Amino acid sequence: MIFGQDKYTKIAIFLHWVVGLLVLSLIALGIYMHDIPKGDPDRAFFFNLHKSIGVTVGLLMLIRLWWRRKNLPPALPNSIPGWQRRLSKLSHGLLYGVLIVMPVIGFAASQFTKYGVTYFGLFKISPMGSNNPEIRDWLQSIHHDLSYVIMGLIAIHILAAMYHWIVLRDGIIRRMLP
Numbered sequence: 001m002i003f004g005q006d007k008y009t010k011i012a013i014f015l016h017w018v019v020g021l022l023v024l025s026l027i028a029l030g031i032y033m034h035d036i037p038k039g040d041p042d043r044a045f046f047f048n049l050h051k052s053i054g055v056t057v058g059l060l061m062l063i064r065l066w067w068r069r070k071n072l073p074p075a076l077p078n079s080i081p082g083w084q085r086r087l088s089k090l091s092h093g094l095l096y097g098v099l100i101v102m103p104v105i106g107f108a109a110s111q112f113t114k115y116g117v118t119y120f121g122l123f124k125i126s127p128m129g130s131n132n133p134e135i136r137d138w139l140q141s142i143h144h145d146l147s148y149v150i151m152g153l154i155a156i157h158i159l160a161a162m163y164h165w166i167v168l169r170d171g172i173i174r175r176m177l178p
């Protein structure tokens, strides 16, 4: 049994789990919201909750990216073959990409509605664009398609983590545990 020598920094671990939980809640909310009919009094509440959490994830990802540039992840143990290193790098890179692009697209779509974003009921980020359903629908369809990409990536990611934890028992999981 060979253990990963090192861990991610405390801040990287904190951001991983906070963003992870928020993104799972965004997916659940997104799917739930989709079926709330227009005119239902709950609709605005759930839409604004999703938008507020989504904007928060976008901001946390910017901090995370900045932190990661200054604190590179610990080197993988030598037991991990080259193809797995490349796959891990690729899947983490794609996760970072989609975790930044999704909030940007969602936020951009909200800029072409008359609602904008009411951030956790505290203040309103008024839309910068005009009320343009065509642009909004186009951006929202990208947001929708990307939601399948992110769900697929997360499923692969969690399965890989479980494989390392339960089958290989190589200590990879402990690199991301507090």
Ligand code: HEM
Pocket (backbone or CB within 6 Å): 023, 026, 027, 028, 029, 030, 031, 033, 034, 047, 050, 051, 052, 053, 054, 055, 057, 058, 098, 099, 102, 103, 104, 105, 106, 107, 108, 110, 117, 140, 143, 144, 145, 147, 150
């Ligand atoms: C990482 C961040 C985000 C994730 C993972 C995410 C995920 C999702 C998912 C899974 C859906 C349901 C799929 C669909 O109905 O199209 C959805 C819908 C939606 N998202 Fe997001 N979202 C994120 C950020 C945002 C942001 C920042 C905003 C706006 C400020 C936003 C606005 C919306 C809206 C308005 C819908 C509903 C579309 C509709 O049903 O008409 N999202 N999101």
Ligand code: HEM
Pocket (backbone or CB within 6 Å): 012, 016, 019, 020, 021, 023, 024, 068, 073, 088, 092, 095, 096, 154, 157, 158, 161, 162, 172, 173, 174, 175, 176
């Ligand atoms: C049960 C849930 C999860 C487990 C057990 C888990 C586990 C891990 C582990 C062990 C690592 C470090 C891999 C390494 O040492 O190379 C990691 C990295 C990462 N995880 Fe997760 N994860 C989970 C959920 C999530 C979710 C929901 C997301 C996305 C929203 C996510 C995004 C990431 C990203 C982007 C990295 C790369 C971090 C970096 O290199 O800066 N994880 N995860």
